[in-house]
């Protein structure tokens with residue numbers, strides 16, 4: 329082997345004492361070889377070790393990192409001629425593992441049996457439950473029976489004090505249920521009114537783990553770097569913690585939904601609305617609706633106001649992608665005085681707020697490549713009315729190295745709060761002002777827009793809130809810094825694990 333010379337204790341899953349019957353696997357030269365690969369598991373159970381001399385054995389245990397951020401559980405067998413020495417090592421490692429307080433011991437698990445390809449239960453039972461058992465984690469498993477079962481259970485019934493974390497087995501919709509239940513419950517228990525956008529919400533104490541088993545697993549991909557149930561299970565076992573911002577979306581002082589990834593009006597709202605009508609097409613519906621909405625080229629008028637974030641590290645265009653440990657731990661948001669607000673009125677093809685990069689296998693850079701998970705901000709991207717050709721240039725840049733914001737009709741602002749008011753909701757005085765300012769031609773186009781039957785652009789779009797359609801178009805959005813925590817660590821850079829400098833390494 330000879331490649332890895334140390335392993336961090338924090339990445340050991342467990343130690344067990346081997347039976348002596350395996351002695352046939354010992355080599356005469358005093359070195360140790362891989363003894364088994366566990367069948368039926370994605371995780372290879374390799375176990376290697378090497379004695380440098382007969383009397384001074386050395387041990388290596390590690391979570392093996394594969395390609396594309398995948399982790400596998402690696403098992404190493406060490407045999408020692410001196411039984412007391414062996415037991416000393418085993419108990420020493422066990423003591424160190426027990427001292428890691430961030431590792432969960434009790435988990436509440438929700439499985440959506442109907443998410444994705446309906447494999448949630450099988451994935452959990454075959455790939456995840458054995459790893460939890462091996463790591464000594466006890467679980468309370470609930471297989472959901474209807475939509476919002478997990479959310480409602482968390483809101484009212486779940487005995488949260490018994491658990492160190494909540495795990496959801498499913499897709500982004502299931503994750504959304506979990507955060508809605510957990511955040512709501514935390515506010516209720518703490519006496520905070522979740523309806524008011526002026527309230528600072530209380531952070532949730534329980535961490536959330538995502539075992540990807542849906543048709544869209546974007547949150548898992550953006551926080552772990554891959555959609556692999558074993559990798560996610562191992563991040564949970566080692567007790568990773570990744571704080572994450574959450575946007576609360578309100579309409580007239582009433583809470584609508586929470587968002588952690590994308591809030592999109594115009595293009596992305598229309599694509600979602602159209603694709604929901606074509607569920608029978610399966611995942612191909614997103615491509616179909618995307619092409620259709622690109623060709624229809626609708627734009628929408630309205631007013632965007634935002635509170636710029638200050639005191640933060642970085643800008644939406646600094647090219648710094650999110651990597652492990654690089655996210656600023658806290659943000660100083662501006663004092664919310666009214667004169668700090670900025671207002672933009674116009675015609676937009678898309679208004680997007682990306683609270684994370686929104687990277688996915690199709691768009692590895694994502695909507696806002698430099699968005700951070702936990703800095704208390706969201707990147708507000710405004711795509712003004714432009715030609716189809718220009719809009720296509722912007723969209724194509726999401727998949728290339730070119731900067732998608734480096735176009736005259738696109739602007740991006742890092743904000744901690746924003747509001748949107750579609751033009752048809754504006755007050756009469758606002759509309760009058762507009763009419764005076766604008767030309768006669770625009771008055772006609774307004775009349776035209778009020779009668780969509782003529783085939784002109786409809787007057788309003790819908791908000792796509794993490795894959796759900798909102799019932800209102802006039803919204804008030806506030807970012808809550810690090811409101812939740814995930815069993816994840818962001819996306820690791822190679823250097824992080826090539827060079828193990830942890831003093832706690834063996």
Ligand SMILES: Nc1ncnc2c1ncn2[C@@H]1O[C@H](COP(=O)(O)OP(=O)(O)OP(=O)(O)O)[C@@H](O)[C@H]1O
Pocket residue numbers: 439440441442443444445471472473474475476477497498499500501502503505541542543544545795
């Ligand atoms: N037992 C259940 N029966 C029906 N629906 C459920 C059940 N449990 C959860 N759900 C709902 O199923 C929806 C989709 O679940 P999930 O996100 O796990 O899968 P998905 O395949 O990624 O979803 P989507 O169809 O949105 O791509 C969620 O919004 C959730 O509320």
